[in-house]
């Protein structure tokens with residue numbers, strides 16, 4: 179099955195939560211889901227995976243694949259991979275990322291890949307997340323918020339994906355701050371402006387409950403249409 183790449187209009191929009199919710203939903207359909215976050219940047223966790231995103235994703239997919247394969251590049255710096263690698267003097271090797279992906283793809287039915295930041299987040303000088311999506315030949319979901327400003331970010335993201343012929347399954351609105359656009363209004367306008375389906379809108383949650391989150395996704399999205 180083609181990998182499903184979870185990107186977003188920005189960082190801290192809900193990629194990890196949505197990816198975890200989708201992984202949990204796919205597992206309920208008896209699909210063997212693998213997860214991957216090729217690049218993670220930020221404060222290193224004291225125990226377990228270096229990145230908390232990997233802890234959430236591996237727990238949702240119930241996988242015990244090696245950290246070096248599911249997260250080949252971790253930088254303990256809150257920055258883009260490009261900037262972090264420059265600052266730390268590390269060379270990023272895309273071929274290595276692809277090799278890790280192929281290993282995971284051999285042992286699972288589908289790989290959910292979480293991006294980092296948005297689609298133009300730079301990895302190398304002339305290589306951004308969008309190029310990685312292309313190399314992985316992945317279907318994509320764009321996670322967006324309901325914050326004022328999201329319309330601009332969503333249209334930009336959608337247009338760039340379309341220009342690069344990236345197949346987009348749809349948008350997911352993650353209402354993580356609950357102070358922005360009324361959701362029905364936003365669903366109406368984002369689908370009209372981008373010509374993309376809004377797969378679902380997820381409510382604000384005080385405390386992340388994976389099972390509830392995945393139930394909400396499953397109620398609204400025909401999960402089988404996301405795997406092909």
Ligand SMILES: Nc1ncnc2c1ncn2[C@@H]1O[C@H](COP(=O)(O)OP(=O)(O)O)[C@@H](O)[C@H]1O
Pocket residue numbers: 186188189190191192193194195196352353354355380381382383384
């Ligand atoms: N539906 C939600 N309701 C409430 N808070 C959320 C929700 N989704 C995400 N968050 C909050 O936003 C933060 C960023 O979400 P995350 O999935 O880590 O974003 P990203 O992976 O895009 O950086 C989370 O740590 C959490 O605190």
Ligand SMILES: [Mg+2]
Pocket residue numbers: 193194195231292
């Ligand atoms: Mg994340």
